[in-house]
Amino acid sequence: MKTILIMSTLFFSMNAHSLTLKDRVERGLLALEKKLGTGTADQQANNLLRLKARKEVFNLQIYGRLFQDDFKFFKNMKKDFKELEDIIGQAMKWQDLLDQKNLAESKKTDYGQHLKVETANLTILLKKWNDSKLILHYKNKGAELDLNDGQTNDLATESIKKEIKQIMEKDFDFTYGETGLHELRRSLRWPLMELELFKDLFTVTKTSCSISNNDLFSMGEKSVYLALKDNPSATTEVDYCAYMKTLGAVELLGKIKNSLEKQDALNDRLPEDLKERTNSIYKELVPSVLNKLL
Numbered sequence: 001m002k003t004i005l006i007m008s009t010l011f012f013s014m015n016a017h018s019l020t021l022k023d024r025v026e027r028g029l030l031a032l033e034k035k036l037g038t039g040t041a042d043q044q045a046n047n048l049l050r051l052k053a054r055k056e057v058f059n060l061q062i063y064g065r066l067f068q069d070d071f072k073f074f075k076n077m078k079k080d081f082k083e084l085e086d087i088i089g090q091a092m093k094w095q096d097l098l099d100q101k102n103l104a105e106s107k108k109t110d111y112g113q114h115l116k117v118e119t120a121n122l123t124i125l126l127k128k129w130n131d132s133k134l135i136l137h138y139k140n141k142g143a144e145l146d147l148n149d150g151q152t153n154d155l156a157t158e159s160i161k162k163e164i165k166q167i168m169e170k171d172f173d174f175t176y177g178e179t180g181l182h183e184l185r186r187s188l189r190w191p192l193m194e195l196e197l198f199k200d201l202f203t204v205t206k207t208s209c210s211i212s213n214n215d216l217f218s219m220g221e222k223s224v225y226l227a228l229k230d231n232p233s234a235t236t237e238v239d240y241c242a243y244m245k246t247l248g249a250v251e252l253l254g255k256i257k258n259s260l261e262k263q264d265a266l267n268d269r270l271p272e273d274l275k276e277r278t279n280s281i282y283k284e285l286v287p288s289v290l291n292k293l294l
Helices: 010-012 021-036 041-048 054-067 073-098 105-132 134-143 150-170 175-196 213-220 239-264 272-285
Strands: none
Touching: 021 041, 021 054, 021 134, 021 150, 041 073, 041 105, 054 073, 054 150, 054 175, 073 105, 073 134, 073 239, 105 134, 150 175, 175 239, 175 272, 213 239, 239 272
């Protein structure tokens, strides 16, 4: 349940850690540029993969997702950085599969070819971006944003709440791994990544929980995605129990997804036991947990 701790714009202007949307977008673009480097498109593609720049791209995509209804250029920003993230994600997937131990030679050849194709696709996209000076374009558009820090914080919070509501209203079909289980995991990851990107605004207070699915809760407390903590300067409280269980669901679904990928079975029909497991996770979270997250 959302608890407003401090709402006044005066607080935001006095809070040294608070940033305007203009500041945040500028920082996000600079972080990506740092990993891109200044070489050719081919060199930049290798830099992004070697330095694992997917998070920086995700963050820029998040700005597009959250603010596309409020500022026109964010809609294109979401589209452009999603295209970049999709290619990086595919390349990293094939690299991870290649890194498995005791991999058959036929698999090495197959995965290596896929990686080569995605790296070439990434080079082509970055060449197009460099020619059109796309990042400079978004720097210039971001510089035009006129929200103050208080307005930025309120809009971000409401936009994340809207994202959560859309997940709760979405129809999921768990017949197949990619379009069912993986789609649920992707959907749950977005509000978690959004909370992380704006983590200076949010606080969580550890409390006892009524746990109907201890696996999810315990996995959430150990999650690599855990980003929020007790933050006295924050403006909004995130429900601790809902946060941990959502993190746990993402971790558990991720483990199943990774196992299916290694078997080249992510696009296949889910075995009945995994279908039932995925459905039980969904029922555990929607709506009784997600609606309490924020």
